[in-house]
Amino acid sequence: MLDLxxxxxxxxxxxxxxxxxxxxxPGLLIGLFFGAMPGISITMAMAIFLPxxxxxxxxxxxxxxTSIYTGAGFGGSVPAVLMNIPGTSSAVATTFDGYxxxxxxxxxxxxxxxxxxxxxxxxxxxxxxxxxxxxVAAVVLKMGPLEMFAIATWGMLLLGALAGTSxxxxxxxxxxxxxxxxxxxxxxxxxxxxxGVPWLLDGIPTIPAMMGxxxxxxxxxxxxxxxxIEDEADRKISFTRIxxxxxxxxQYPTIIFRGATIGVIIGAIPGVGSSISNLISYAExxxxxxxxxxxxxxxxxxxxxAEAANSSSEGGAMATMLALGIPGGGATAILLxxxxxxxxxxxxxxxxxxxxxxYAIIFSNFAQAILLLFVGLAFVYAAxxxxxxxxxxxxxxxxxxxxxxxxxxxxxxxxxxxxxxxSVIGWAMVRYHYxVAAVVxxxxxxxxxxxxxxxxxxISRGDLSYALERPGALLIFALMLLSIGITSFxxxxxRRRAAAxxxxxEEIGS
Amino acid sequence: MKDHDTPxxxxxxxxxxxxxALLLLICGVVVTYLLDARATSLKINNLLLVEPAAIIxxxxxxxxxxxxxRRKSEDGDAAADSPPExxxxxxxxxxxxxxxxxxALSLEVAGFDVATFLFVALGLYICGERKLxxxxxxxxxxxxxxxxxxQMLVPYPFPxxxx
Numbered sequence: 001m002l003d004l005x006x007x008x009x010x011x012x013x014x015x016x017x018x019x020x021x022x023x024x025x026p027g028l029l030i031g032l033f034f035g036a037m038p039g040i041s042i043t044m045a046m047a048i049f050l051p052x053x054x055x056x057x058x059x060x061x062x063x064x065x066t067s068i069y070t071g072a073g074f075g076g077s078v079p080a081v082l083m084n085i086p087g088t089s090s091a092v093a094t095t096f097d098g099y100x101x102x103x104x105x106x107x108x109x110x111x112x113x114x115x116x117x118x119x120x121x122x123x124x125x126x127x128x129x130x131x132x133x134x135x136v137a138a139v140v141l142k143m144g145p146l147e148m149f150a151i152a153t154w155g156m157l158l159l160g161a162l163a164g165t166s167x168x169x170x171x172x173x174x175x176x177x178x179x180x181x182x183x184x185x186x187x188x189x190x191x192x193x194x195x196g197v198p199w200l201l202d203g204i205p206t207i208p209a210m211m212g213x214x215x216x217x218x219x220x221x222x223x224x225x226x227x228x229i230e231d232e233a234d235r236k237i238s239f240t241r242i243x244x245x246x247x248x249x250x251q252y253p254t255i256i257f258r259g260a261t262i263g264v265i266i267g268a269i270p271g272v273g274s275s276i277s278n279l280i281s282y283a284e285x286x287x288x289x290x291x292x293x294x295x296x297x298x299x300x301x302x303x304x305x306a307e308a309a310n311s312s313s314e315g316g317a318m319a320t321m322l323a324l325g326i327p328g329g330g331a332t333a334i335l336l337x338x339x340x341x342x343x344x345x346x347x348x349x350x351x352x353x354x355x356x357x358x359y360a361i362i363f364s365n366f367a368q369a370i371l372l373l374f375v376g377l378a379f380v381y382a383a384x385x386x387x388x389x390x391x392x393x394x395x396x397x398x399x400x401x402x403x404x405x406x407x408x409x410x411x412x413x414x415x416x417x418x419x420x421x422x423s424v425i426g427w428a429m430v431r432y433h434y435x436v437a438a439v440v441x442x443x444x445x446x447x448x449x450x451x452x453x454x455x456x457x458x459i460s461r462g463d464l465s466y467a468l469e470r471p472g473a474l475l476i477f478a479l480m481l482l483s484i485g486i487t488s489f490x491x492x493x494x495r496r497r498a499a500a501x502x503x504x505x506e507e508i509g510s
Numbered sequence: 511m512k513d514h515d516t517p518x519x520x521x522x523x524x525x526x527x528x529x530x531a532l533l534l535l536i537c538g539v540v541v542t543y544l545l546d547a548r549a550t551s552l553k554i555n556n557l558l559l560v561e562p563a564a565i566i567x568x569x570x571x572x573x574x575x576x577x578x579x580r581r582k583s584e585d586g587d588a589a590a591d592s593p594p595e596x597x598x599x600x601x602x603x604x605x606x607x608x609x610x611x612x613x614a615l616s617l618e619v620a621g622f623d624v625a626t627f628l629f630v631a632l633g634l635y636i637c638g639e640r641k642l643x644x645x646x647x648x649x650x651x652x653x654x655x656x657x658x659x660x661q662m663l664v665p666y667p668f669p670x671x672x673x
Binding site: 034037166168169171172175176178179182183186188190191192193216220221223224391392393395396397399400401403404407408411413416417419420423424427428429431432434449450453454457458462 | 526528529532535536539540542543546547550551553554555556558559560563564566567570571573574577599602603606607610611613614615617618622626629630632633634636637638639648652656660663664665666667668
């Protein structure tokens with residue numbers, strides 16, 4: 001599994017020159033800043049700085065870009081915790097418990113928990129990558145559209161687990177999201193639901209829609225509140241509490257390890273990546289937790305699960321990119337572009353001929369993860385000041401930042417218009433207890449589900465027995481059914497126990 | 511007999527109009543989308559996911575529909591389910607949402623600088639700030655920072671009127 005000669009060469013490359021190291025901290029800071037800016041994605045941050053890497057050697061260039069990747073991976077969780085705005089799509093699950101923690105005055109702790117989970121998640125994903133890069137490459141090559149459909153369906157069914165008070169409303173919100181996610185031209189070339197609007201041909205812009213549903217809708221709801229945290233005593237920015245959060249995360253190694261494993265596996269699948277891994281990890285942790293009822297109300301375990309998974313997806317996506325030359329998402333596509341700018345072609349031949357470089361990239365990521373802990377602490381401390389800003393200033397300001405961010409994605413009004421429409425829809429859904437996160441997940445997965453279903457249909461020519469030829473997909477479906485079965489059973493058992501306890505306390509009372 | 515043991519009086523139902531309107535909106539969007547997709551083509555590659563998903567959405571909506579009609583005796587539950595109408599708060603939300611919509615639509619016409627200044631000023635007023643000098647100063651400084659900040663970061667030009 002490990003090539004010791006290549007590892008030795010990698011260490012000598014990294015120790016022979018300081019050049020590769022000087023880009024680490026600037027890269028992390030750029031990533032943190034951009035990741036924390038709503039509407040500016042990891043991809044955009046990396047794209048903006050890609051031209052700079054032309055003037056660097058290959059290894060420093062890749063280290064600089066992966067530092068931005070690592071920083072932005074955590075940066076997205078800062079607005080997710082403080083303002084319920086996932087800075088990136090991979091921070092959606094972080095909002096579920098991070099934001100309620102912030103509203104309860106535990107923002108310092110939430111950010112500490114998120115930071116430590118991200119650091120450990122990134123670190124463990126690269127350790128896993130070190131050992132698993134070869135086997136992961138072999139597995140990813142065998143993934144067909146049916147397997148992708150199975151994974152996307154799994155993501156969809158998590159909506160049941162994520163749903164709020166009513167299962168029907170949760171599922172309706174999810175299916176509604178999926179339908180919205182299929183608006184525009186599908187892979188077979190059919191155009192639906194665009195109402196003649198040209199920019200809808202590419203589908204509803206997901207990032208502005210997500211910002212509207214999750215953030216702007218909440219801001220409209222907060223209009224009669226004075227501060228994000230009502231109690232003045234809780235509004236303190238405390239370094240000690242941030243550190244407490246860091247320590248708290250380390251008390252749940254199982255959750256971090258589970259999240260990191262899910263993150264690496266899902267992150268390695270092209271096109272799926274961190275936007276789903278954080279949700280799967282969150283749902284799995286919720287399912288296994290004895291206090292699963294408190295998820296969504298500020299349980300730090302939810303933040304740990306989401307952050308460990310989304311940061312470890314980076315390792316998984318890097319595995320696919322390095323081993324196969326296939327970008328799992330926008331960020332790895334930029335890295336591949338950086339490879340091309342230095343006349344290097346990624347893929348099996350690259351990993352075969354340049355194992356020392358691959359190991360050097362992995363080792364530099366260890367350093368990035370460790371440095372992220374310190375740089376992130378300072379960043380989080382500064383960013384926490386937002387809870388001290390009166391909401392009458394924060395609400396219009398964040399709405400404007402979101403609007404600029406949504407405009408920046410395409411450079412057209414499509415983003416701001418989508419943002420406004422979805423913020424009103426989101427406000428109404430929040431008001432009547434529909435889980436808006438379910439719409440977001442549906443929206444993200446809609447086109448992926450349809451694309452893979454059509455491909456499966458085309459390959460199998462409508463023959464259902466095709467599924468029997470795909471044991472991988474059957475295994476995923478079986479795991480999914482098992483997971484749903486266990487969830488239903490544990491919910492049923494918990495309700496029965498609660499009913500029995502209520503009966504006992506009534507008997508004692510009378 | 512205790513109060514909560516009183517049997518519900520038949521015929522006394524509370525209609526949650528807001529929830530009903532939202533549900534009808536969702537169903538309207540789903541039906542319109544399905545009809546549009548069917549009008550585009552009836553081929554399997556077009557309807558493979560959309561048609562079953564739309565039908566499932568309508569079935570789910572049918573399950574949710576009874577939740578819009580509650581017996582008055584269930585008021586405790588109903589109150590928890592949908593917030594009590596506070597017309598003053600709703601008016602503030604509507605005003606801010608309308609201002610937000612106008613802001614988004616006017617960005618390219620009025621320029622990002624002017625539109626931002628006006629929206630932030632109006633937003634501050636709607637959200638409760640009453641000192642005019644604070645509104646003017648904050649809106650101006652915020653507009654400068656956001657316009658120049660985003661211009662530096664983003665490769666697209668932002669149409670401006672004054673700055």
